[in-house]
Amino acid sequence: MKNIHKELNRELAGAKLERIIMSDRHTVVLSFYNRGQKSQLLLGMNPSLPELHFGENLKLKSLNPPPAFVLTLRKYLLGARLTKVDAPAYERILNFSFETINDLGDLTEKSLIIEFMNRVGNIILVNRSGVIHTALRHVDHSVNRYREILPAHPYVAPPPQNKLRPDELYELSAEEIFCRQKANDDLAQAVYKNIAGFSPVLGRETAFRAGLESERLYADLRQEEKDSLRRALLAICQEINEEAVFPALYYDDSSVNSERRLIDVHSIRLTHLPYFETSASTLAAVSDYFTHSRTVRNFQTKKHSLAGSLDEKIRKAVHKRELHEEDRARGREAEQHKLYGELLLSNLHAIKDARSSVIVQNYYDENREIEIELDPRYSAADNANRYFKKYARNKRRLEQAEKLLARDAAQLAYLESIKISLNCASDFDDLLAIEDELSAEEPQRIQQKLTDGELRQEPGRPASKRRRSGQYKQSRKVNKQTEKGSKHELPPRHFLSSDNLKIVVGRNNKQNDRITLRQARKDDLWFHIKNAPGAHVVIMAEGQKVPEQTILEAAGLAAWYAGTNRAGGASSSVDYCEARHVRKPGGAKPGQVIYDNFQTILVNPLDPAILEKVK
Known part of the structure; x- marks a missing residue:
């Protein structure tokens, strides 16, 4: 903190505070103008990870409407001049001193105190007498009897640690x-x-x-x-x-790859962490560290949210499959009911009414005796007709269950492919592409209902203009949602092979269809993991002969984005063929294709960080 406050003082002393926003309920962003340059200072008080970031344009949006805390900061500090940045010795506290003009036109002083402490971090505005104007988190005596942080209360510094300097x-x-x-x-x-x-x-x-x-x-x-x-x-x-000072970022691996993790940042040389990248200053190193931490935190939060939504869809699909399996099991009783009806009709002369069961000979099974349950309220002929009705109903149930089970299997396979894409996601754009695909499911479901007639008028009722108008508006709403989603589609991943050939990898199933069936030439090579869900990979050869090294790299990417054997060890089987041999069956889900005239190659997954990305 000692080095940080000196560097902030050097950069911001004399700067004018032009803008104050909150990007979320824990984060305040201050915009300064100093000597012809604009800069921004992010102060994050998230209980799990307080953060500080200094840069020119952090590109953060303000909460709307702004919280009361921001309004109070703007009232007292907007347009103020920062005189100095100070810090108590060996404490995680920064003190920003401002000069500003009050409502009476007099020059006055304000202090913005930043306490970077886990769980209890805070931002406190005090006047020149040390009285609190406002604070990001109010603390009363029920929480902390030593120091209350409330408006109109005197500011009390955190208790001393009583450690050796x-x-x-x-x-x-x-x-x-x-x-x-x-x-x-x-x-x-x-x-x-x-x-x-x-x-x-x-x-x-x-x-x-x-x-x-x-x-x-x-x-x-x-x-x-x-x-x-x-x-x-x-x-x-x-x-x-x-x-x-030796400002540096420390990693768990020396090579730049997708699995490398940022461990720590420090201004003292940490010899027990051998893999590091130096920075120009402590402030730059800290800013880079917290930018990376924020990116990782946002990525993990978004990924966890999408995983929960996807797991719920899979749970519902499995539940529907179980119900349809029960219907199929009941439907398979149809032939038995048909047999009972035929045997009853052939033995009408021997069956007396008002009986709960009857034993007859089954002429389909060497005249073995079989017992048939009867409803004593009906005659034998009526019981036979009831069995024939059950036969017809269960036969229809069986036929419908078979169709629905095939649809359930396709839906589960489709959702599993999305899950694979989610597990292989490496950046926020990958998550946005998956979110786009998941959000497109609901409009498709409503459109399917409209197609199947579930939202049409009930049988026997006249088709009123009101219902027809509602139907039309619903279909228009679905079409607009679909069009709206398609306008913000992200591009697929692009890489450059060792032989300078472009390799395209789909981020989601919609992109897989687009690059395989629309963008790829007939003679371009198409790759996919064998017998498992995964991303489609296409080498855009543009008529050139594809070298062996590029084929190996594209196959390695197909294995990587299928999530198989990333840790090393066993190789993965990848199929590849010309794009002309890949086609989509009628009614298939996005990303589902069939192919022939292919070859299979055994490769290890290739970390895409090794290849050059093409924007």
């Missing part, structure tokens, strides 16, 4: 430094619980530089190991005191 350690022994930890604390905890401004990651770094495992208990260390830990700690403190 990094510049106070040089004359202290290991026993004097490490005296506040508990008996079962490991080395990382022993460091950051005793030293002000240290985090768990600096605790692990201290243990690593001392040649010790951070999971070991401090109480189990020998004296020479404690001294080694002290020397490593003093070396880090010296870097802090001398401002030996």
